[in-house]
Amino acid sequence: MQGKAHSPFSPAMIWEKPNRALLLQFLASEIFALRKGLTENHCLEALDVTSLRHFPYDWARPISPMNRLFDHSLFLKELFPEIPRAIARFERTFHKLSTSKSKDEVTTYLKLQELFQAMEPLFKRCKSDENLIFFLLKHRADIGPLLAPESLKSLLHRLFPKNFKQLEEKLCASYHQRGFISLIPELKNLLAELDCVF
Numbered sequence: 739m740q741g742k743a744h745s746p747f748s749p750a751m752i753w754e755k756p757n758r759a760l761l762l763q764f765l766a767s768e769i770f771a772l773r774k775g776l777t778e779n780h781c782l783e784a785l786d787v788t789s790l791r792h793f794p795y796d797w798a799r800p801i802s803p804m805n806r807l808f809d810h811s812l813f814l815k816e817l818f819p820e821i822p823r824a825i826a827r828f829e830r831t832f833h834k835l836s837t838s839k840s841k842d843e844v845t846t847y848l849k850l851q852e853l854f855q856a857m858e859p860l861f862k863r864c865k866s867d868e869n870l871i872f873f874l875l876k877h878r879a880d881i882g883p884l885l886a887p888e889s890l891k892s893l894l895h896r897l898f899p900k901n902f903k904q905l906e907e908k909l910c911a912s913y914h915q916r917g918f919i920s921l922i923p924e925l926k927n928l929l930a931e932l933d934c935v936f
Contacts (some may be wrong), residue, residue: 757817758817758818758860758863758864759864759869759870760869761810761813761814761817762860762864762870763870764810766854766857766873766877768803768806769807769850769853769854769884770877771803772803772804772850773880773883774880776843776846776847776850777847804836808832808836811828811832814828814860818860821859821860821863824856824859824860827856828853828856828857828860831849831852831853831856832853834849834852835849835850835853851883851884851885854881854884854885855884858893861897862896862897865897868912868913871894872921872925872928874890874893874894875890875925875929878928881893890932891932905929906925906929909925910922910925910926913925
């Protein structure tokens with residue numbers, strides 16, 4: 739497998755387990771960037787994928803979130819071989835988004851929602867990674883619109899159905915053990931803010 743033009747991942751990295759959670763953060767970040775482009779700028783050009791395969795001649799063209807999302811998604815099969823149906827769903831949803839002829843912002847927005855929701859089985863596989871959970875908490879404002887009537891809190895409840903109440907304790911213990919004690923107050927504040935919303 740060759741490296742992708744717009745992805746920092748390489749073939750050597752796919753065998754390192756923590757990179758599964760990191761890949762999900764990259765994918766989610768590009769989905770957030772696409773949604774932000776639609777919401778703030780009403781900019782459908784961000785969805786343009788016509789230059790996806792012009793490497794190495796595309797160096798002068800701006801790289802869109804769609805380009806990066808495409809390249810990151812090519813690593814999913816290698817990193818998550820145990821859930822092929824979930825990967826196939828993500829790929830189908832991405833294909834619908836990238837090949838859509840509709841320039842309707844509402845339709846595009848709904849496809850972005852569907853794409854983010856297709857990531858839930860992937861999040862479930864990496865839920866023990868505290869960095870992924872911290873990332874989701876820090877991006878609550880980005881996630882809210884993409885979960886439709888659901889919320890980040892309900893997503894976390896589904897990821898941790900038996901031990902949601904111990905989530906803060908588990909995350910803080912992980913960061914403490916790794917020596918990242920300075921992150922614990924921010925983590926506690928983010929969890930507290932999440933509770934205040936409801």
